[in-house]
Amino acid sequence: MNDDLGIRxxxxxxxxxxxxxxxxxxxxxxxxxxxxxxxxxxxxxxDVVAEYLARLGDPGPDRPLYGVPFAIKDNxxxxxxxxxxxxxAFGYLPERSxxxxxxxxxxxxxxxxxxxxxxxxxxxxxxxxxxxxxxxxIDGRYIAGGSSSGSAVAVAAGMVSFALxxxxxxxxxxxxxxxxxxxxxxxxxxxxxxxxVPACRxxxxxxxxxxxxxxxxxxxxxxxxxxxxxxxxxxxxxxxxRPLPLRIGxxxxxxxxxxxxxxxxxxxxxxxxxxxxxxxxxxxxxxxPYLEAARLLYHGAWVAERTAAVGEFVAxxxxxxxxxxxxxxxxxxxx
Numbered sequence: 001m002n003d004d005l006g007i008r009x010x011x012x013x014x015x016x017x018x019x020x021x022x023x024x025x026x027x028x029x030x031x032x033x034x035x036x037x038x039x040x041x042x043x044x045x046x047d048v049v050a051e052y053l054a055r056l057g058d059p060g061p062d063r064p065l066y067g068v069p070f071a072i073k074d075n076x077x078x079x080x081x082x083x084x085x086x087x088x089a090f091g092y093l094p095e096r097s098x099x100x101x102x103x104x105x106x107x108x109x110x111x112x113x114x115x116x117x118x119x120x121x122x123x124x125x126x127x128x129x130x131x132x133x134x135x136x137x138i139d140g141r142y143i144a145g146g147s148s149s150g151s152a153v154a155v156a157a158g159m160v161s162f163a164l165x166x167x168x169x170x171x172x173x174x175x176x177x178x179x180x181x182x183x184x185x186x187x188x189x190x191x192x193x194x195x196x197v198p199a200c201r202x203x204x205x206x207x208x209x210x211x212x213x214x215x216x217x218x219x220x221x222x223x224x225x226x227x228x229x230x231x232x233x234x235x236x237x238x239x240x241x242r243p244l245p246l247r248i249g250x251x252x253x254x255x256x257x258x259x260x261x262x263x264x265x266x267x268x269x270x271x272x273x274x275x276x277x278x279x280x281x282x283x284x285x286x287x288x289p290y291l292e293a294a295r296l297l298y299h300g301a302w303v304a305e306r307t308a309a310v311g312e313f314v315a316x317x318x319x320x321x322x323x324x325x326x327x328x329x330x331x332x333x334x335x
Contacts, residue, residue, distance in 0.1 A: 003027065005161040007068055007215040014059065014067055021067030022053055025110055028069045032112055032159045038132030039150045039159065041074045042081050043113040052110045063108030064222050071154040071163035072101060074114040075121055075197040076206065081111075085197045086119035086129045086147075089320035090313055098195025099227045100164065100206050107222040112160055115150030119322045120310055120329065121166050121199040123147050124174045128322045136178050145175035148207065152179045155209045162219050163209040168199045169297045172207025184208040184216040189234040191220075192227035198309040200302050202232065248275060249285040298328060300335065307332030 004010070005028065013019040032043055059066040072078050075085040077094035078101055084091040097105070105111065118128040126149030127133040134144035137156040144153050148165025152175035155163050165172040167185040176183025184207060191206040198204060208223070210216040227233040250272065258265040275282060296302045306329045314321050314329050321329075 003031075003158060005069065005158055006211050007065070007161050007218055010068060010161060011066065021056065021110070022050075024067065025049055025053060025069055025112075028159055029112060031157075032154070035157065035159065037134050037153055037157065038116055038129075039071075039134060039153050039157070041084055041086070041114045041116050041131055041150070044081065044111065048080075049110060049112060052105070056108060056110070059108070062106075064218065065104060066108035068109045068162070069112050069160045070104065070109050071112055071115045071151055071160045073117050073121075073148050073151045073163070073165045075117060075166060075199075076101060076164055077195040078111055078114060081114055083114070083197065085121065085310075086117045086131070087313075087317075087320060087322075088130065089317050090120075090310070094195070096195065098206075099192040099230065100223045101195065103223050103225060104164075104219070109162075109222075112154075115148070115154055115163060115165075117150060117165075118147030118171070119325045120197070120306070121147040121168065121171055122306065122322075122325045122328055124170050126150075126175060128325050130322070138178075138180055143178065145178035147171040147175075148183075148209070149175050151209050152176055152181060152183070155179075155211065156181050161210070162215060165207040165209060166193075166196060166199065167205045167207040168203050169294065172205070172209070176209055182210050182213050182216050184210070184213075184220060186220060186224070189230075189232045190224050190236055192225075192230040192233045194227055194230040194233075198305065200297065200305040201309065202305065203297075203302065245281065247281045247283050249283050251287040252284050255287040303328065303332035304335045305332070 029046055077083050077098045079097040082091045083094055116129055116131050123146050126144045126146030134149040134153045136142040136144050148171050151163035151165040154160045156179035172185050173183040185205050193204045208216050208219045226235045311329055314326055
């Protein structure tokens with residue numbers, strides 16, 4: 001059986017009759033059950049997945065993700081499945097799914113479960129979790145990256161076609177890079193964050209993991225819509241009718257720091273040369289303002305948003321919180 005879960009190929013096989021959703025989902029669920037990685041905080045029972053399949057109906061233009069399996073980071077609600085945000089004591093059972101999850105299910109996508117993550121989406125490493133740390137599928141000696149570690153590995157290991165993560169400071173792109181897949185961070189507000197546990201409410205984004213950029217575009221198109229109940233939600237801007245010249249911003253040479261890692265420095269130079277060979281325009285950009293803004297996320301006033309979201313829980317349950325995550329969140333009380 002063809003185990004390739006790329007969305008476009010999967011939909012083409014469904015259309016031709018080469019594969020059927022039930023068989024694909026059964027095989028994907030079996031791979032998830034057999035994985036030796038701690039990808040899942042909650043893997044749905046097969047009977048629950050079968051109920052989603054039973055409600056799928058017939059394919060059509062209103063179901064552009066018909067029969068496509070996906071994973072959901074465990075700080076995003078799926079009705080009837082526990083949301084823990086990586087902290088068992090924080091867990092609650094939502095009656096409703098997040099806005100973006102509802103849209104994807106309406107588009108025909110089938111959830112397999114809730115994926116592992118850095119606790120309260122605080123960190124880029126994927127190791128700040130009591131459920132066990134995921135490993136990079138490229139080389140198991142290395143971390144998977146975070147905070148959306150389980151979502152990235154679920155896609156990279158072929159358990160699902162796509163996964164939802166969140167991205168406030170890189171959590172939807174770092175684990176994608178560490179696992180050789182695509183991590184799409186949509187523009188702020190393009191995907192509603194209603195039904196997601198906040199990290200930094202004014203900056204949070206729901207992100208998308210796929211095997212390639214074209215598949216990410218399909219998921220984004222199905223998930224994006226203004227949400228009247230989310231004050232940060234906004235409609236997508238109209239795209240220009242002609243392609244724009246592709247320019248890539250890169251740091252000035254004096255702002256590059258590889259911390260003595262010659263392999264990383266060499267990889268950077270090869271990537272730069274490859275981009276130039278493709279005819280892309282590289283524009284040197286002052287990195288200092290970006291670094292200054294990044295420091296605000298963990299060392300400035302924006303940390304107060306993390307405290308506002310889960311600070312009371314952290315104060316009441318200090319022994320249930322990761323020893324690195326707890327002080328970061330508590331630190332927001334100072335600003």
